[in-house]
Amino acid sequence: xxxxxxxxxxxxxxxxxxxxxxxxxxxxxxxxxxxxxxxxxxxxxxxxxxxxxxxxxxxxxxxxxxxxxxxxxxxxxxxxxxxxxxxxxxxxxxxxxxxxxxxxxxxxxxxxxxxxxxxxxxxxxxxxxxxxxxxx
Numbered sequence: 314x315x316x317x318x319x320x321x322x323x324x325x326x327x328x329x330x331x332x333x334x335x336x337x338x339x340x341x342x343x344x345x346x347x348x349x350x351x352x353x354x355x356x357x358x359x360x361x362x363x364x365x366x367x368x369x370x371x372x373x374x375x376x377x378x379x380x381x382x383x384x385x386x387x388x389x390x391x392x393x394x395x396x397x398x399x400x401x402x403x404x405x406x407x408x409x410x411x412x413x414x415x416x417x418x419x420x421x422x423x424x425x426x427x428x429x430x431x432x433x434x435x436x437x438x439x440x441x442x443x444x445x446x447x448x449x
Contacts, residue, residue: 316439318432326359330367349373354408365398376404418442 317332319325338347352374355364360377368375378400379387387395419425421442429435 316436316443318436324358326361326364329353329355329359329364333371333373352376352404354405354411356408376401378405414446417446 315332315336317328317335319328333350333353336348336350340346349371350373353368353376355375355377357378357380360380360383362383365375365377379398387397418439421438423429423438424435424442427435429438
């Protein structure tokens with residue numbers, strides 16, 4: 314639905330909110346396109362408090378396990394610490410669909426090895442690979 318290319322070693326977490334802002338899913342029949350997903354499932358890298366707060370502000374259910382350092386910090390604070398965030402393990406199991414999609418896109422040799430040096434060419438190859446994957 315949406316791809317966002319970043320510079321070489323940029324982190325994934327800061328790109329989540331701009332990526333969600335660009336999503337637009339058309340509805341069947343009349344009506345405005347949907348711009349807000351119901352749920353975002355992410356790995357531990359996205360469990361930063363600012364990301365969780367951004368999802369709460371947008372009224373999006375956010376499912377991500379806590380990092381070990383966050384658990385230790387919360388436990389060290391004791392009763393002054395925050396409450397443990399809700400985590401639905403059954404919903405989190407659906408994250409494998411995204412990982413499988415990445416693996417299928419990496420079957421395209423140009424994408425896996427990054428032969429295209431220009432961002433526009435790489436974005437075009439990624440879009441074509443996604444279309445081929447969708448049509449199969």
